[in-house]
Structure formats: structure tokens, C-alpha cells
Amino acid sequence: MNKKVIQSAQRLFMTGVSFITSYGPNGQNVMAAEWTMQISYEPMLIAVFIHEGSSTLENIRKTKQFGINVASEKQATLISIAGGYSRKEIDKLSINNSFQLLKSKKTKIPLIANCLINAECDLTMIKKIGDHIMVVGKVVSIRYNDTEKPLVYHRNRYFSIGPSIEPARDKIIINKNIFDSFLVPNKNKFILKCVGVLIRTKNKILILENTTQKSVLNIPYIQPKKGQNNKTALEKYLQSIKLDITLKNKPTLKRLIVKNKDGIQRINFVLFEGKLENKSGFFSWQTIKTDSFLKSLTR
Numbered sequence: 001m002n003k004k005v006i007q008s009a010q011r012l013f014m015t016g017v018s019f020i021t022s023y024g025p026n027g028q029n030v031m032a033a034e035w036t037m038q039i040s041y042e043p044m045l046i047a048v049f050i051h052e053g054s055s056t057l058e059n060i061r062k063t064k065q066f067g068i069n070v071a072s073e074k075q076a077t078l079i080s081i082a083g084g085y086s087r088k089e090i091d092k093l094s095i096n097n098s099f100q101l102l103k104s105k106k107t108k109i110p111l112i113a114n115c116l117i118n119a120e121c122d123l124t125m126i127k128k129i130g131d132h133i134m135v136v137g138k139v140v141s142i143r144y145n146d147t148e149k150p151l152v153y154h155r156n157r158y159f160s161i162g163p164s165i166e167p168a169r170d171k172i173i174i175n176k177n178i179f180d181s182f183l184v185p186n187k188n189k190f191i192l193k194c195v196g197v198l199i200r201t202k203n204k205i206l207i208l209e210n211t212t213q214k215s216v217l218n219i220p221y222i223q224p225k226k227g228q229n230n231k232t233a234l235e236k237y238l239q240s241i242k243l244d245i246t247l248k249n250k251p252t253l254k255r256l257i258v259k260n261k262d263g264i265q266r267i268n269f270v271l272f273e274g275k276l277e278n279k280s281g282f283f284s285w286q287t288i289k290t291d292s293f294l295k296s297l298t299r
């Protein structure tokens, strides 16, 4: 592999940055680490990847404790101090007019004020991985300040996060019957996941005559169980309602926001094109043009 390409690619990762705080044979200390992440919910574990020779690592090896302080966008200068000097050169936490400390609760670790998260950790694992040492800590005390915004690190520079981005969805207004048919089984779910089949002849589409809700006409579809293979589940369903349909391999994903005066509902529709092999069954053909919902599925 070309070394220059590797170095350029490495700069394109985007991370946050944390202050790793410690105490021990090198005294109190803080370093900057972009390679910091939560790796387990329960127990809450955080991993930091630290280079050999840092004063922080020597402290952690001895005391088996450290602090994770997730930097806010106002702390770029402090991060560049924490990352620009070693404790061997200077006691960074004692520099005038720089770090403000918080009192720790469960450990003797110094914590940095004005961060998003302050976590005190007990060391649970330490392992060499490539050219860094993975240090995993179990969180024994944590507090946060969600009024602060995180500091972003990318291309060796610091950024603030920009506005949030909404993944694209087609917005459509649908009639109450069909809206309710999606809403009822979906009371507590955020996004309803469906898989269905589109069978077209010219400008018409195959509609299943729904036996439970007579007024709702829709393509044959189901809500597969979490983790279930969508195509297999749909094929099983089609067999169970005695529709002899062959599904094509590659589906389309329709991401919809359906609206009605009663509310909105997010639906992800995985749609397989299908070929009807046998003309018997409880279905009819509906013109696509006349139905806003079908139009959105087939567009």
C-alpha cells in the first residue's frame, strides 16, 4: 500500500476529542485523545487508545483509574494544550488561566469543567493493539451537560457540528382508512418496517382484498419480525394467502412520511417487483393514478 495514500486517508476520519485525566507517579495529568469511544452500554465501558510512552498511560498502569472528559466546542485551545505537551514537559493542569477542575465523586481523578461528559473509570482491560494500547474503563461515576456542543476533529482541525440532517423521505397525504391500517399495529414504534410486492400491468397494480379491514385496499405486504429476512418472510406470506408470485431479487426501498389530519407516521417499505404466475386468488387491479399512496409506492 502507498504510504502517502494511507496518511491522507487517515486524516479523513471524523471524531470527537476527549481529555483523558489521570493521577499517579507522574502527578496529576491530562492528555487529548480522539480515539475514545463507548464500547458497551451495560456495564458502561469506554475504550481509549493511547500511545506507548505517554505519561497518562504510565499513570493509568499504576493507579488503574482514569477520567474521560468529552470536550466541548469551546475547548479547542485546551485540547491543543493537552495534546501538544507531555506531563514530562509541563504540569498542564497547573497552567495559569487554563483548566478548571471539577471534584471527582468515586475516584481521585481530576476532572475537567465545562465538558459534555465527565466519567470516572476503573481500568478493566489493557491490551496492545497495533501501535497503540487499548485501555478499557468501566464507568463508576458519570455526569453530563447537554447544553454544551461537542468539539469535532477532522483533517487535523477543530470544528463545531453543523445543523442536523433529516434522511430523505417522500411526504404524502393519505386517507384515514389506510393511515389507520398502518397506525394501529404500530403504537409504540418509531418507524414502521414493511415488505411488499409490486405487480404491475400497464398503469394498474395488484391489490389484495384485505379480509380484516374491507375498506383498506393495498398491495400484498407484511410487517416482518425484527431480524427476519424480508424476502423469505414475504414469500411465506404470499404462499399462505395462495398467491403464486415470483419475486425479483433486488428490492427498492421507499422511505415515506404518511400524513393524515390525525398525525404522521414514518414507514419504510421494502418493495419487490413480482411476477404473477397464476391468475387465481383474492386480488384485483387498481389504477395507480387515482391513489396517492399507491402512486408514491410505484414512483
Ligand SMILES: Cc1cc2nc3c(=O)[nH]c(=O)nc-3n(C[C@H](O)[C@H](O)[C@H](O)COP(=O)(O)O)c2cc1C
Pocket (backbone or CB within 6 Å): 017, 029, 030, 031, 032, 033, 034, 035, 036, 049, 050, 051, 053, 054, 055, 056, 057, 079, 080, 082, 083, 084, 085, 086, 087, 088, 132, 153
Ligand atoms: C486532537 C488530538 C487528538 C489526539 N488523540 C490521541 C489519541 O487518540 N491517542 C493518543 O495516544 N494520543 C493522542 N494525541 C496525542 C496526545 O494527546 C499527546 O501525545 C500528549 O502529549 C500525551 O500527553 P501525556 O504524555 O502527558 O500523557 C492527540 C493529540 C491531539 C492534539
